[in-house]
Amino acid sequence: MRTRSGFRDLVHGVIPEAKVIAEERDATLYVWTDATGARLIITTEGDLVRAVTTSYAGPLGARLADVRAADGGLAIAEIVDADDDVLAGVACELEELQLLGDAEDVPAADACLVGLGRSVEVFDGPEEFLASDASRMTFAGESADDETGEPMRFEPESFSPDGAFTMQVDAVARVNGTVLDVTRHEVERTGQAFTAAQVRTGGFEVTLCVPTGEPDLAPGQVVAANTYLVASVPSLLVA
Incomplete structure (x- = not known):
């Protein structure tokens, strides 16, 4: 487990290597990506680090439309299919x-949607999965039953998208899905190992x-994951 001071040192250490993707007044937005794909999104104001987000440079597995800013420094959007039909809403x-x-x-655009597993x-x-308690729907902590009582x-x-439609928007979601591919990495700077799994x-x-x-x-397993969502829309960099 990396300490708070150790993480702070890591952030300050990678800023000189990071790519600047936005500047506004005294605020600068950096993206640093390790060879493994591990990524830090860093916002500075002058010499101060104001925010850091952990992410990953994964494949473009989703398509986002109607992307707009929300409270708390988050974004809300619709996830759409190839015909731009809405599949789900999302906060991230x-x-x-x-x-x-x-x-x-x-415009609707391809995106990388990363779920940091909680x-x-x-x-x-x-x-x-269907025989487990993990598949059971609950509302406000209570089990949801159909008309037969099942x-x-x-x-x-x-x-x-658990956090997309709450009074206070939060970038949390429940992801149930099939594992398609798994890669395991170790970040050279920290020695920390992590797994990145592509999930349908x-x-x-x-x-x-x-x-x-x-x-x-x-691959082939089914996961039930409570996640924190981070998205990247590369086309915004060249818009």
Whole structure:
């Protein structure tokens, strides 16, 4: 576990290597990406570091439309398919948030959607997931039942944007999905190991990142993950 002072030293150490993607008055937005794909998004004001977001340079597995700024330095958007039909709403941290400016009509664009795993359960397949408590829907902490009294359940590949429609927007979501691919990395600067798993959920893909072994992941498994979401829309950099 990296200490607070150690993380601060890491952030200050990588700023000279980081790429500047936005500047506004005294505020500067940097992105630093390790060879593994591990990424830090750093906002400074003068010599002070105001905010740091952890992310990952994963594949463009989702398509975002109607992207706009929300309270708390977050963004809200719609996840759409290739025909621009809406699959889900989402709240997230957006790496390029400062580049939105006052834009009110941001074109739909491919995005990397990263889920930083807060808690992750793993199942051998859809049947095991559906038989578990992890698949049960709850509302306000209470189990949701259908008209027969049976518990209502999430599909094995389903996305629940828990923080998108609350009174206070939060970049949290429940990701249930099938693991497609797994890569394991070690960040050279810190020695910390992590796993990046590409997960199919709700008609799109999320890159799920967890510390290595927490838990072990393999292709073909079904995961039920509570995540913190960070998105990147590369086309905003050249807009």
